[in-house]
Every structure is written in C-alpha cells, then in structure tokens.
Amino acid sequence: MTISLSITKNIHDWLFSIMPEGVAGIAEMILIALVYLGIFSVAGLFLVLVERRVAAWFQLRIGPNRVGFQGILQTLADALKLVSKELTGTVRADKFLYNLAPYFVIISALMAMSVLPFSKEFHAFDINIGVLFLIAISSIGVIGILLGGWSSNNKFALIGAMRSGVQTISYELSVGLSLLTMVLISGSLQLSAIVEVQKNGWLIVQGHIPAVIAFMIFMIAGTAETNRAPFDIVEAESELGAGFHTEYSGMKFAYFFLAEFINMFIIAAIAATVFFGGWLSPFGITESLPWLGVFWFLLKTFVLVFLMMWFRWTFPRLRVDQLLTLEWKYLLPVNLVNIVAMALIVWLNLTIQF
Amino acid sequence: MPMEITPTATDSFKSQEYFINMGPQHPATHGVLRLLLTIDGEIIKKVEPDLGYIHRSIEKMCERDSYQQIVHLTDRMDYLSSHINNEAVCLVVENALGLEVPERVKVIRTIIGELTRIASHCLWWGVMGMDLGAFTTFFLGFRDREMINDIFEETCGARLTMNYNVPGGLMLDIHPNFVNRVKKFVAHFKTKIPEYDELITGNIIFQKRTKGVGILSREDAISFGASGPVARASGYSCDVRKYHPYSALDKVTFTESLKTGGDTLARYEVRIREMWESLSIVEQLIDNIPEGDHRVSTNAVIKLPAGEYYQKVETARGELGVYVISSGTKSPYRLKFRSPGFSNLSVLNHIAVGSKIGDLVAIMATIDLVIPDIDR
Numbered sequence: 051m052t053i054s055l056s057i058t059k060n061i062h063d064w065l066f067s068i069m070p071e072g073v074a075g076i077a078e079m080i081l082i083a084l085v086y087l088g089i090f091s092v093a094g095l096f097l098v099l100v101e102r103r104v105a106a107w108f109q110l111r112i113g114p115n116r117v118g119f120q121g122i123l124q125t126l127a128d129a130l131k132l133v134s135k136e137l138t139g140t141v142r143a144d145k146f147l148y149n150l151a152p153y154f155v156i157i158s159a160l161m162a163m164s165v166l167p168f169s170k171e172f173h174a175f176d177i178n179i180g181v182l183f184l185i186a187i188s189s190i191g192v193i194g195i196l197l198g199g200w201s202s203n204n205k206f207a208l209i210g211a212m213r214s215g216v217q218t219i220s221y222e223l224s225v226g227l228s229l230l231t232m233v234l235i236s237g238s239l240q241l242s243a244i245v246e247v248q249k250n251g252w253l254i255v256q257g258h259i260p261a262v263i264a265f266m267i268f269m270i271a272g273t274a275e276t277n278r279a280p281f282d283i284v285e286a287e288s289e290l291g292a293g294f295h296t297e298y299s300g301m302k303f304a305y306f307f308l309a310e311f312i313n314m315f316i317i318a319a320i321a322a323t324v325f326f327g328g329w330l331s332p333f334g335i336t337e338s339l340p341w342l343g344v345f346w347f348l349l350k351t352f353v354l355v356f357l358m359m360w361f362r363w364t365f366p367r368l369r370v371d372q373l374l375t376l377e378w379k380y381l382l383p384v385n386l387v388n389i390v391a392m393a394l395i396v397w398l399n400l401t402i403q404f
Numbered sequence: 405m406p407m408e409i410t411p412t413a414t415d416s417f418k419s420q421e422y423f424i425n426m427g428p429q430h431p432a433t434h435g436v437l438r439l440l441l442t443i444d445g446e447i448i449k450k451v452e453p454d455l456g457y458i459h460r461s462i463e464k465m466c467e468r469d470s471y472q473q474i475v476h477l478t479d480r481m482d483y484l485s486s487h488i489n490n491e492a493v494c495l496v497v498e499n500a501l502g503l504e505v506p507e508r509v510k511v512i513r514t515i516i517g518e519l520t521r522i523a524s525h526c527l528w529w530g531v532m533g534m535d536l537g538a539f540t541t542f543f544l545g546f547r548d549r550e551m552i553n554d555i556f557e558e559t560c561g562a563r564l565t566m567n568y569n570v571p572g573g574l575m576l577d578i579h580p581n582f583v584n585r586v587k588k589f590v591a592h593f594k595t596k597i598p599e600y601d602e603l604i605t606g607n608i609i610f611q612k613r614t615k616g617v618g619i620l621s622r623e624d625a626i627s628f629g630a631s632g633p634v635a636r637a638s639g640y641s642c643d644v645r646k647y648h649p650y651s652a653l654d655k656v657t658f659t660e661s662l663k664t665g666g667d668t669l670a671r672y673e674v675r676i677r678e679m680w681e682s683l684s685i686v687e688q689l690i691d692n693i694p695e696g697d698h699r700v701s702t703n704a705v706i707k708l709p710a711g712e713y714y715q716k717v718e719t720a721r722g723e724l725g726v727y728v729i730s731s732g733t734k735s736p737y738r739l740k741f742r743s744p745g746f747s748n749l750s751v752l753n754h755i756a757v758g759s760k761i762g763d764l765v766a767i768m769a770t771i772d773l774v775i776p777d778i779d780r
Contacts, residue, residue, distance in 0.1 A: 108540050364540060366613060369763065
C-alpha cells in the first residue's frame, strides 16, 4: 500500500497504536475496501446519470432533470426503487448459479478498480504486474454473464450468454495485445511506473503511429469487452429482449447494470493511464500541486467515457459474425504487426521524447 | 432452458435445432406478432408467423355498419396510414354512387395522403434504426413526424386515427393555417432527409448489416403478392398511384422509386426515395388548392346499388384493396380488405431462412409491418 496522504497516514498510525499489528492491518484493509465501495457506487450512479444526459443531448431531449439539482439524485432514486423491488426468478432455474452470477460480474469490476492509479498517492494496490492483473480480472466478469444466461432457464438469456462468451474471448486478445504494445515502450507492467515514464510526454505521443493504432484498437476492443453498443449483441434489445439478464430483477439486475458502467469507467481509466499520462498534468502545468492528479485523471477518463457514449448513441449494432470477423480478420493481424512495429521503434530509438 | 439433450457417447457434440418464440411480446415485432423460430445456434431454419393476437373482426363488423361507420373502422387497420385507408373506402362508395367530388377535396385528400406517407416513413425510419441498435434515429424520426401530426391535429382534430374523409368529401374544410404550415414543414424536412442519410445510410456498420441481407427476387415478389416498397425494391413496378391514379394523383408528376437489389438496403433506399417523391407531390399541389366546397351532400343513409365494387390505393406499406359486395342495403353484404401487410409478411420465411437472428430483425424492419393491418 503506497497511501501516504497525511490524512491516511494519521489513520494508519492511529490504527497501529490502538491495535495489535495483524488486527490493525486487517482493519485498514477493510477501511480501504469500504472507501473503494463508496467510490464504486458513486461512480456507477454518476455514470448512469451522465449516460442518460448525454443520450438525451444526442437525441433532442432534456433527460432526467427533476430529482435534485439537474437530476443529480435521479439514479439514487432509481437505485432505491430497485432495492425495494421483488427479486423474481424463473421456475426450474439453477438457483445457486442464478444467484451467484451477479456477484461474479460486480466483484470482478471492483477488483479491477483497486489497481487504478487515481493519483500518485491515491493508489490502493500498486502491484508490479498491474496491467496483467487488469486483463486477467476483467475476464472473470464474463463467467458471471455466462452463468447468469445459462442458469436462468430462458432461451433468449442463453443466446445472449453464448454471444457474450464468444465476444469476450475474442476481444480479450486485442485488449491484451494493444496494452502489450504500450508495455514495450513503457518497459514496465506496473501502472505507477507506466505513468512515471510519461513525464517525458504521453505514451501516445512517444510511440506516435503504432501508439495511435494501439489506442484505436484498445478503444474498439474495450468497448466490445464492456458489451456496449455498437457491440452490445449480448443484450441486443431488439433481438433478444434483454439478453443474458432477461430474468433478473431488482438489485440483481442493478448489479449487472452497474457493472457495465464501472467496466466502461475502467476501460476509459486504463486508456487514460496507459496512453494519456494518467494523473500527470499536460506539459506539467500543475506539477507543483500533486493533489490535482485526481482531477487530471478523472478529466481524461471522462473524456474517454464520453467517447464511448458517443459510439453508443450514434452507431448501429454489428451482427455476431461481423463482430468476430472484425476481431479475427482485422484487429488481431493489425495488432500483431503493430507490436512488431512498436518493438522496432523502441529498438531503433525512434520514440518522440520531450 | 438449456436444451434437453441426453448425452451419450456418440451425440454429445451434436448440435440440435430448437424453437424460440419471438413475440407476441417482443421489441422487434412492433406489436403482437408471434414468430415461431426454428434455430440452429444463431442460424434461422424456419420462421412461422402466428397471427391473430389482435384480430378484431373488422371485416365482419363492416357487414353490420353503415358506410360512414366503416370509414371509422379502417383507421384501426394500418393506423400509420389511416387517412389513406379512409380514402379507399370513400372512393369505393363514391364510385359506386357515381358521385363526383369537388376538385378541392381531391387535392386536399392527396396532400394529406402524401403527408401521411411521409409520417409513416419517418416512424419506420426511426424504428428501423432502433432495430439495428441505433437509438438516436428514433427521436429524429419522431421529431419530424410530430410536425405532421400537429398539422393534422389543427386541421381535423386528430393526430393518428384521423377519420377526416367521409363519403362525398371531407369532414371539415382545411384550417386557415394549413397551407403555411405544410410549406414550412416541406422546407424543414428537405434539410432533414440528408441528415437521415448522414446518420445512418452512409454508416459502414449499417451498410454491412443491410447489403445482401434478405434478398427477395422480382419473381418471388410477384408470386408472393408483395406490394409497396417491398416489391419495388425488387424491381417490380407496382405503384398504384402510377398505374391507377386516384384523387388528384393524375395531375402531378413523380417518379416511382425502383431498385433492383431486393435486399434490405434496397428496401431502405426505396423508402427514403419515396419521402422525396411525396415531398415533391405535396409541393406541386399545395400552392394551388382550388376553391370550392369541401363536401357534396349525400343521403343520410347511403345505400349502394347491388353489385360488386373494388378500389385500390397505395398506402405507405403497399396496395390496399377494398372489395365490396352490396345487396342494395345500408350495409355491405360482404367486405374484404386486401391489406398490404399480410402479403408482405408472407415473404418473411422465404427470405429470412439461413440468416442470423440479427438479420431477421433487420428484414422485419424493412418489411415495415403494422400488425393490426395484418390481423384486421
């Protein structure tokens, strides 16, 4: 744990002064987990609202603006409604797996969030294989989707789940390979180290052409991995009703729903960290104010989140075979060539450094 | 339910076809149509439409009602072309009685008919985009349709089930604002169709989703009795407005929009083209609506002379035929509607087999089904 903000330092010292070492460590972990749960739910609720307002803006509407100032409490009201709803289920569903599925999705999203470097100090879990950890964790979510679709005793859900399996397995390759391209230039898998490297210029600038290609591939594949339009064949509303979560209601549905938004946030956050310098300010303009790191990180992330929302509200949906064609016939070969190109650039020292 | 496979050593890897009920409550069927799909994985093996969920016996009710009342009922068939449906019944009655309606009535009927067609195509465009996963189209389409509905509301008091036609003319004269508002709409909509093209038509995903999907050949279109944009996209020239002009349609010039592809994209382009043509028809007529009465008086109880009468019109979906057998009483002895949706639906199994579930949704969107029109 590299939390060294003074307030967290004080809490740390206080905890260790009143408890034995082991208990204090566990207490500290629980506290951090609670903080992240808070961030998680606030981010989820906020993103749902942002999505609805952005969609409204694209669609000549106003969007939710009644509950609280400019509708800021709208999703809170929706969440309260979802909490109070009855949890329905289908007959002859596999009850155990059916109930387990939402937690797979939500926990994988939460775990991925723990390694995100919000700023230099605000970074709960800075492991030396950060990028690998992110890729690994984000693929656990698909197990939840598969379980949910399979166990809910509904053919539409089953088709949605199978599509999800196909889609995630394919696009994981592109997500991983495009990140590996950037690891070549940063020279480390540790997210804090990747950010430090970018003090001489964001990696998308340092790696110029291959980095831009990698960024585009990452955004396409990342959008696909979060099952968002134009790759939302998993829950294609006009084809499958609601896809894999057709039979879920109340909070269990809300978990799937929230996880989608958190995953979108995570994909955008990874892109901001790996390509756009994470919490570093552009040209070091606020280097003397390190606490602004969170601001820069969130700003970059939300610009990318907006980009993903832009995709969603303007593009039609791909068909399942076109989706696979795009990955296996276009993105993957381009990606492999791109890795070699990046390796050459790093080897021949053709990177742009400021 | 996961399929009921009893695994044995030999067939544990065998795939199995399964049934799935698409509808009667499903977002893509746009109403209460039930499709019984036989699917192998994602590939469609068979589509069986199951009709009757919104059957209201309109044809049987017609045998009970007076001719003025029948006009009412036709609103409820293809509710998106309600004005044109009304017109069909009015025309059949007027022809049977030998009534000559004033020129003014003919022109107004044609203008409103074409506006109805544009409104219907706007809705279709929005819903088509939504079926393909582009939600924004829905709101753009409804924005423009709303303007037309407002014009209708001002003129005849209703937005959807208009009931503006009566045998012998129109229920009311047009509103004083009508001409101005229609002109304003025409100017507005001319800038919006290019926007439609920009958002969807040129999109690479849209092109890939629609090109070569659900190909209907010209021969099949004719033998299945398809009509309207569905048939014209296959190169079958069948516009009733062209071949049997009614009302003021013989006074205007327009080209029938024809494509030869027969696929989903061709059906899409035909409808976009039709919006332009309808705009041009409205433009030609709106400036010179003749003065005169909006109605000729008929008997309070209309009795058609005994005999058989037929009239067909071109609704937004195709050819609507009204076939009346009269025995000389106040109600028809038998009345049959030849609805475009029913025949167009029959091509579905033929063109959807072998494609994916996503394709089926795209095909259904371009067949442009209105379920109450199929069931009546």
